[in-house]
Amino acid sequence: MVSTLDDSKRWNPHPIAGAKRKLVLTAFSRARTVFVPAAFLVLLVIAAVFPEQLAPYNLAAHDLANNVEPPVFMPGGSLDHLLGTDQLGRDVLTRIIYGARISLAVGAASVLIAGTVGVILGLVAGYWGAWIDELITRLADVQLAFPYLLLAIAVVAVVGPGIVTIIMVLGLTRWTVYVRTVRGDVLSVREKEYLTAARCVGASDLRIVFHHVLPNVIQPTIVVATFTFANNIVAEASLSFLGLGIPPPTPTWGGMLAEGRQYLTSAWWIAAFPGLALALTVLSANLLGDWLRDELDPRVKRGRI
Amino acid sequence: MTVSYLLRRLVTAILVVIGVTLAVFIIARLTGDPAVLLVGPGASEEDIQAIRQEFHLDRPILEQYLLFASGALRGDFGRSLIQGQPAMNLVLERMPATLELTFAALLFSLVFAVPAGITAAVHRDSWIDRAVMLLSVIGQCLPVFWLGIMLILVFSVSLHLLPAAGADTPQHLILPAITLGAFNMARTARLVRSGMVEVLTSDYVRTARAKGLPELVVLLRHALRNSFLPILTVLGIEIGQMLSGTVVTEQIFAWPGMGNLALKSIFARDFPVVQAAVFLGATIVVLINLGVDFLYVLIDPRIKYR
Numbered sequence: 001m002v003s004t005l006d007d008s009k010r011w012n013p014h015p016i017a018g019a020k021r022k023l024v025l026t027a028f029s030r031a032r033t034v035f036v037p038a039a040f041l042v043l044l045v046i047a048a049v050f051p052e053q054l055a056p057y058n059l060a061a062h063d064l065a066n067n068v069e070p071p072v073f074m075p076g077g078s079l080d081h082l083l084g085t086d087q088l089g090r091d092v093l094t095r096i097i098y099g100a101r102i103s104l105a106v107g108a109a110s111v112l113i114a115g116t117v118g119v120i121l122g123l124v125a126g127y128w129g130a131w132i133d134e135l136i137t138r139l140a141d142v143q144l145a146f147p148y149l150l151l152a153i154a155v156v157a158v159v160g161p162g163i164v165t166i167i168m169v170l171g172l173t174r175w176t177v178y179v180r181t182v183r184g185d186v187l188s189v190r191e192k193e194y195l196t197a198a199r200c201v202g203a204s205d206l207r208i209v210f211h212h213v214l215p216n217v218i219q220p221t222i223v224v225a226t227f228t229f230a231n232n233i234v235a236e237a238s239l240s241f242l243g244l245g246i247p248p249p250t251p252t253w254g255g256m257l258a259e260g261r262q263y264l265t266s267a268w269w270i271a272a273f274p275g276l277a278l279a280l281t282v283l284s285a286n287l288l289g290d291w292l293r294d295e296l297d298p299r300v301k302r303g304r305i
Numbered sequence: 306m307t308v309s310y311l312l313r314r315l316v317t318a319i320l321v322v323i324g325v326t327l328a329v330f331i332i333a334r335l336t337g338d339p340a341v342l343l344v345g346p347g348a349s350e351e352d353i354q355a356i357r358q359e360f361h362l363d364r365p366i367l368e369q370y371l372l373f374a375s376g377a378l379r380g381d382f383g384r385s386l387i388q389g390q391p392a393m394n395l396v397l398e399r400m401p402a403t404l405e406l407t408f409a410a411l412l413f414s415l416v417f418a419v420p421a422g423i424t425a426a427v428h429r430d431s432w433i434d435r436a437v438m439l440l441s442v443i444g445q446c447l448p449v450f451w452l453g454i455m456l457i458l459v460f461s462v463s464l465h466l467l468p469a470a471g472a473d474t475p476q477h478l479i480l481p482a483i484t485l486g487a488f489n490m491a492r493t494a495r496l497v498r499s500g501m502v503e504v505l506t507s508d509y510v511r512t513a514r515a516k517g518l519p520e521l522v523v524l525l526r527h528a529l530r531n532s533f534l535p536i537l538t539v540l541g542i543e544i545g546q547m548l549s550g551t552v553v554t555e556q557i558f559a560w561p562g563m564g565n566l567a568l569k570s571i572f573a574r575d576f577p578v579v580q581a582a583v584f585l586g587a588t589i590v591v592l593i594n595l596g597v598d599f600l601y602v603l604i605d606p607r608i609k610y611r
Contacts, residue, residue, distance in 0.1 A: 138317065142317060142324055146324065150549050150586050153579070157579050243568075244571070264454065279448060283442070
């Protein structure tokens with residue numbers, strides 16, 4: 001790496017080619033910073049899809065004789081349980097791997113719902129404008145001002161906790177940010193010449209919206225989706241931690257934390273490792289989102305902001 | 306125009322409060338026949354009928370909602386099914402603790418975030434800048450409840466420095482305030498930095514320096530003041546989020562606030578108290594956001610809204 005960086009500083013007889021090369025190089029070094037978080041997320045997805053193959057133990061396995069065994073790097077730890085065992089003798093690593101499945105599923109499903117609702121409303125508001133724009137914007141304002149955790153509490157109080165409840169609550173409360181981004185972008189695209197051209201050849205409104213407007217406003221949405229994905233994973237974990245999310249014995253990171261909390265004085269690893277997995281996931285998704293935003297935003301690409 | 310903007314915000318705030326009463330009303334209806342809940346188990350059919358008439362539960366649903374909403378606006382949510390006292394009184398008793406925690410967290414986050422953000426902006430691209438930014442990214446990614454538990458692990462379980470639960474002494478406030486304020490601290494530091502970076506390259510800062518003003522005066526009176534507006538908007542939203550975030554923090558540290566009460570009431574199926582807590586919490590958040598909108602216009606007279 002060091003030699004390539006020095007290369008770019010050397011005098012170059014072909015300045016334009018050099019500038020191009022420098023651009024490629026900086027893009028590459030930026031890509032390097034995103035490699036670790038991206039690799040972590042890929043690993044997590046693999047763990048979530050194939051937990052049976054990857055987890056060292058069966059999910060149901062518990063071994064009371066070996067309960068609260070410390071992780072491998074502590075005195076008394078063994079290679080049998082890399083991250084130790086919990087109060088019932090269940091392998092912490094196994095439960096974290098199975099927990100990834102819940103976290104990612106809730107994150108992905110809720111982002112999909114919120115994104116679909118938000119993008120459609122944003123397109124409608126931005127493209128058709130007038131009273132429907134006013135209505136949707138106002139609705140988004142109202143939704144945004146309503147604290148989601150209180151709403152979640154209210155809904156869970158009635159419907160009862162469960163994975164579908166959580167996905168619906170998160171999916172139907174987090175659409176506002178998509179509306180804002182998409183609507184703003186549609187407004188700037190709406191007056192472009194290619195839309196006038198499409199209209200002149202007789203394209204219908206629906207065709208224009210989905211074929212000409214949507215592809216031009218979807219990029220920022222992907223960035224927003226990365227961030228809401230991270231937020232929703234934390235939200236699910238918080239709700240599960242409070243006992244309002246997915247009830248035990250299903251392993252969720254938030255639920256594991258809540259259980260491990262009672263054994264903090266004797267066995268800190270039961271609570272610490274699921275939380276660490278959660279923190280790393282959120283950090284990775286956020287770094288990925290930052291990187292995507294920088295890559296997709298031409299202003300950042302040319303200069304530095 | 307400023308006036309129409311503020312009017313619009315006011316209308317939105319009212320709509321939110323109406324939305325909240327509607328949500329709370331629907332909860333009340335979905336949890337089963339309110340009359341049965343009110344009389345409790347073992348009541349006769351006549352008792353239930355009497356209650357139904359007394360509480361207007363035999364009226365059309367729209368009329369019921371209007372009655373409920375007018376009660377809600379007067380703070381009347383009925384009595385706690387468990388303690389028998391008016392639900393709103395129980396919630397109001399817990400409100401000072403929640404506000405205390407929220408403002409302690411806010412204070413904590415600003416005390417660290419503003420100097421850190423300014424320092425990072427002044428020494429842009431230095432190692433200080435990078436360290437502040439790195440901490441800010443990490444701080445925004447730490448799940449609140451995990452941070453709280455780790456703080457307990459380090460400062461209470463291992464070092465025996467601070468109490469882990471309760472609200473008896475000022476020391477009890479430290480860990481919950483850090484837990485609740487960490488996210489806001491990280492975000493505000495980042496915002497202060499980017500705001501200051503932008504303002505520090507502006508002409509009037511150069512003029513101020515050229516006049517020979519001390520650097521501290523330039524930074525605080527000229528630069529910070531002008532970079533504070535975006536921060537203020539975010540702060541309004543943040544306070545709202547913190548208020549609902551206290552539910553988690555209060556639960557971790559056994560802090561006797563509204564969130565703690567709301568959660569207990571859910572598990573005890575004490576719906577009047579849940580309704581009162583949700584209503585009051587949401588209303589406070591709406592009022593704070595509205596207050597920030599008004600403040601925003603007051604602070605920067607240049608702003609003209611469409």
